[in-house]
Amino acid sequence: MRIPKGLRPLRRILVVLAVLAAYGVAGAESTESVKPQRGGTLQLGLPVDWRSLDPAVAFDADSVPLQKLLFRGLIDFDDGIGLVPDQASDWNISPDGKVYTFHLRPGVRFSNGREVEAEDYVFSFERILDPKVSSTGQTYFLGILGASEFNQGKAAHVSGLRAPDHRTFIIELKEPQFTFRYVLAMNFADVLPRDVVQQYGENFQYHLTGSGPYRIKEWRRNIGYHFERNPYYTGADGYVDAVDIMIGGDRTLMGMMLQRGELDWITGGVADYVRFSRDPKLRSWIELVNTANTDYFFMNTEIKPFDNVQVRRAMNYAINSERMARLAGIYNLPSHEILPPSMPWSNPGLPRYDYNPEKARALLREAGYPNGFKTQLWYILSREDDARMAQGIQQDLSEVGVQVELKQASYIAFQLKAEARHQVPCGVWGWMEDYPDASDFLDVLLNGERITDTDCNNSSFYNNPEVNRLIDQGNASNEAGERTRLYREAERLIMTDAPWVPILHERIPMLKSPRLHGTTPHPVWLWRYQYMWLDQSANSRKAGG
Amino acid sequence: MPKPTGISLPMARKSVNCGCMLKPLFRALFANRLFLAGGGIVVLFALLALAAPALSHAHILREPFKQDQKALDTEGMPLGPERGYWLGTDNLGRDVLARVVHGARVSLTVGTAAMVMATVIGVAVGVLAGFYGGKLDLGLMRFTEMMMTIPPILLAIALASLMDGKIIHLHPASVHWHFLDVELRRGMVSLFLVIGFVCWPGMVRVIRAQVLALKEREYVQAARVLGASNLRLIFRHIMPNLLPIVIVTAAMSTANTILLEAGLGYLGIGVPPPAPSWGAMISDGQAYFTLSPHMVIVPGVAICLTVLAFNLLGQGLQDVLDVQQKR
Numbered sequence: 043m044r045i046p047k048g049l050r051p052l053r054r055i056l057v058v059l060a061v062l063a064a065y066g067v068a069g070a071e072s073t074e075s076v077k078p079q080r081g082g083t084l085q086l087g088l089p090v091d092w093r094s095l096d097p098a099v100a101f102d103a104d105s106v107p108l109q110k111l112l113f114r115g116l117i118d119f120d121d122g123i124g125l126v127p128d129q130a131s132d133w134n135i136s137p138d139g140k141v142y143t144f145h146l147r148p149g150v151r152f153s154n155g156r157e158v159e160a161e162d163y164v165f166s167f168e169r170i171l172d173p174k175v176s177s178t179g180q181t182y183f184l185g186i187l188g189a190s191e192f193n194q195g196k197a198a199h200v201s202g203l204r205a206p207d208h209r210t211f212i213i214e215l216k217e218p219q220f221t222f223r224y225v226l227a228m229n230f231a232d233v234l235p236r237d238v239v240q241q242y243g244e245n246f247q248y249h250l251t252g253s254g255p256y257r258i259k260e261w262r263r264n265i266g267y268h269f270e271r272n273p274y275y276t277g278a279d280g281y282v283d284a285v286d287i288m289i290g291g292d293r294t295l296m297g298m299m300l301q302r303g304e305l306d307w308i309t310g311g312v313a314d315y316v317r318f319s320r321d322p323k324l325r326s327w328i329e330l331v332n333t334a335n336t337d338y339f340f341m342n343t344e345i346k347p348f349d350n351v352q353v354r355r356a357m358n359y360a361i362n363s364e365r366m367a368r369l370a371g372i373y374n375l376p377s378h379e380i381l382p383p384s385m386p387w388s389n390p391g392l393p394r395y396d397y398n399p400e401k402a403r404a405l406l407r408e409a410g411y412p413n414g415f416k417t418q419l420w421y422i423l424s425r426e427d428d429a430r431m432a433q434g435i436q437q438d439l440s441e442v443g444v445q446v447e448l449k450q451a452s453y454i455a456f457q458l459k460a461e462a463r464h465q466v467p468c469g470v471w472g473w474m475e476d477y478p479d480a481s482d483f484l485d486v487l488l489n490g491e492r493i494t495d496t497d498c499n500n501s502s503f504y505n506n507p508e509v510n511r512l513i514d515q516g517n518a519s520n521e522a523g524e525r526t527r528l529y530r531e532a533e534r535l536i537m538t539d540a541p542w543v544p545i546l547h548e549r550i551p552m553l554k555s556p557r558l559h560g561t562t563p564h565p566v567w568l569w570r571y572q573y574m575w576l577d578q579s580a581n582s583r584k585a586g587g
Numbered sequence: 588m589p590k591p592t593g594i595s596l597p598m599a600r601k602s603v604n605c606g607c608m609l610k611p612l613f614r615a616l617f618a619n620r621l622f623l624a625g626g627g628i629v630v631l632f633a634l635l636a637l638a639a640p641a642l643s644h645a646h647i648l649r650e651p652f653k654q655d656q657k658a659l660d661t662e663g664m665p666l667g668p669e670r671g672y673w674l675g676t677d678n679l680g681r682d683v684l685a686r687v688v689h690g691a692r693v694s695l696t697v698g699t700a701a702m703v704m705a706t707v708i709g710v711a712v713g714v715l716a717g718f719y720g721g722k723l724d725l726g727l728m729r730f731t732e733m734m735m736t737i738p739p740i741l742l743a744i745a746l747a748s749l750m751d752g753k754i755i756h757l758h759p760a761s762v763h764w765h766f767l768d769v770e771l772r773r774g775m776v777s778l779f780l781v782i783g784f785v786c787w788p789g790m791v792r793v794i795r796a797q798v799l800a801l802k803e804r805e806y807v808q809a810a811r812v813l814g815a816s817n818l819r820l821i822f823r824h825i826m827p828n829l830l831p832i833v834i835v836t837a838a839m840s841t842a843n844t845i846l847l848e849a850g851l852g853y854l855g856i857g858v859p860p861p862a863p864s865w866g867a868m869i870s871d872g873q874a875y876f877t878l879s880p881h882m883v884i885v886p887g888v889a890i891c892l893t894v895l896a897f898n899l900l901g902q903g904l905q906d907v908l909d910v911q912q913k914r
Contacts, residue, residue: 294876316663319662368656
């Protein structure tokens with residue numbers, strides 16, 4: 043999914059201490075075996091509004107945890123990377139790996155009171171594939187039998203989605219696909235009431251209805267939102283009574299509001315992280331969340347001069363990933379690979395491009411650009427880390443003769459531009475894993491067969507048939523060793539072709555108020571609001587600092 | 588733009604006779620404390636701005652673009668003012684003193700150029716409206732008032748955001764006169780054009796009022812009777828007597844144009860990075876305010892001083908020129 047909208051030994055020691063302190067507190071909480079309290083209002087703050095919380099549209103790391111409060115689906119991750127039934131009571135996969143059968147839990151209702159039916163799942167999945175809806179999640183569902191025909195407008199329905207009765211939902215794939223089970227845990231697979239969606243059509247995003255523990259009570263774009271309990275929800279999670287989301291205000295402001303008790307959970311800015319980690323009273327407020335993410339500088343291989351592999355390799359040598367990672371925040375890890383090691387993933391023998399401006403200049407001369415060239419670098423305005431990285435990259439590239447004009451765009455505008463053909467020559471972006479599998483990066487972002495003219499996740503428009511073949515073979519295999527081998531080879535080829543300059547693997551410094559509990563990070567979801575709870579006893583309100 | 592200052596009408600003069608007027612004028616100017624204070628600061632900043640590239644070249648001042656990893660502390664935070672970095676560094680490891688001095692180039696250049704443009708347009712419109720009167724006056728003044736109802740900063744934002752690199756072809760497609768291609772690119776030129784365009788309405792009322800009064804003077808009537816053409820009346824008799832008020836208003840409006848430039852830079856639509864701009868420096872420093880306030884305070888003080896200086900300069904000029912005219 044897309045990343046959220048904003049060392050030297052001594053530094054590393056400080057980071058480790060901060061992390062240990064944070065985990066130390068978290069550990070103390072779990073050994074206390076304090077029972078979660080129900081009640082209270084969770085106060086959240088986001089610097090910019092999201093594009094939409096509609097499951098067909100939302101796909102960034104700020105929106106997805108909020109969606110989980112409103113929408114649910116068949117299965118979910120447990121506390122780790124294992125899959126467990128959520129609103130399905132049980133499920134099984136046929137021996138040939140193509141047919142998934144789900145039985146829905148009885149008594150599960152939408153927030154308008156109607157019971158969830160298998161037909162709603164058929165509708166919701168078809169909606170993702172509907173060419174009129176143009177969901178970013180289309181690519182994940184194209185493996186379903188009949189999906190391509192429906193997506194291209196050649197069929198009225200997807201033949202592989204069936205509801206033999208109200209309680210049974212069947213999905214048939216064209217070919218066995220190991221990672222499809224993970225797709226079913228993603229937000230795109232959440233269930234929507236077909237009658238409500240059909241009633242409101244495009245305006246459904248103003249009348250979002252799901253089967254999650256909460257529903258939207260107040261909806262004011264760019265100002266704030268208020269979620270209240272879904273009275274029909276029967277699950278055990280969802281401890282707080284309401285969620286208040288404030289939109290706007292920069293991270294410094296939110297840091298101050300957190301200290302005053304007006305917010306409970308925010309993403310800390312770089313300066314706030316350092317300020318909190320220096321103050322012994324505030325250190326325990328930090329929750330450093332590992333993300334299986336890579337932030338990268340992408341080059342559009344269809345726009346000159348990035349169609350030339352020598353130029354792309356020159357960019358890799360010219361950009362100092364170590365320095366960029368530090369500029370973005372000292373808690374980040376510099377990256378020289380596509381896939382984050384925390385996935386978990388390793389790939390020995392990847393081609394490596396260490397910082398070497400001389401070599402970059404030599405490659406540019408070889409490629410026919412002895413005097414460099416001019417280009418435009420796009421980045422998301424609201425992401426302060428990206429802004430710093432963009433300026434850092436501008437500096438590094440100017441030293442090898444490449445004149446970069448920085449173009450800022452809002453999150454929504456950037457996404458529209460970068461995902462369309464022939465628009466953006468290069469830019470800074472990031473990707474966080476949706477599920478713990480290499481295909482989530484390689485297939486979604488770098489498989490040439492997935493390129494579309496708009497809403498294309500492959501913003502490099504990188505298309506190497508050999509890489510495509512390796513990725514497809516990996517997707518089709520069910521054997522872990524073989525998949526690893528194929529994906530590793532694909533990653534090696536990609537790094538040789540260098541459509542990206544990998545910059546860093548992000549760690550997010552979350553800041554929480556002392557009365558907030560249940561913030562243990564999750565390897566896939568990062569954090570889960572539905573398990574957070576507020577200590578409403580009197581002494582917890584004496585916030586430190 | 589400052590409201591009309593209500594400067595009293597200058598005593599009628601046929602024309603400004605440069606020779607013997609200037610000496611007592613200069614003496615009066617240099618005796619006026621406001622003029623000295625304001626003028627002194629402006630001259631100092633202007634000299635620094637002019638000398639900035641040479642100073643950086645000679646290594647007296649650091650490079651404003653150089654991002655130095657060693658100029659950040661162990662946690663990647665900016666350094667505060669210390670030996671070696673007199674005003675500290677910013678979040679990318681760049682020297683704040685160098686950036687604020689180079690930023691003066693941007694602010695003063697854009698501010699002055701925008702003021703000149705606003706003055707030229709404002710005087711032209713004011714003179715035409717005041718001198719010819721009638722329907723022309725009506726049309727021009729209503730247009731000016733319409734421009735004044737649009738909040739300047741919003742208009743500036745809208746115009747500045749048009750500067751996205753598009754190329755406008757002012758020639759028909761069939762004719763390849765590429766010298767008539769205008770590229771809408773962000774930079775100092777498009778910035779001063781935008782700001783000048785936003786600021787000219789403020790001058791018009793003051794100028795027009797003066798022209799209306801001057802037009803009725805005896806010597807103007809006399810010249811008209813003697814057969815002087817309108818153009819001659821405008822350029823020989825009216826414009827020179829407008830000079831004092833134009834100078835004063837121009838000085839004060841420079842303060843506004845500089846503030847507007849800083850505002851646009853703060854919003855991220857001023858000169859594009861990495862060019863140092865005071866407004867952009869404040870915006871960059873906002874996230875670090877609690878730890879490294881110098882990132883915000885230094886450019887903020889620079890803006891304050893500059894705006895104050897031009898206001899003092901204008902006030903001093905007004906006092907002196909007003910008094911001079913009365914004599």
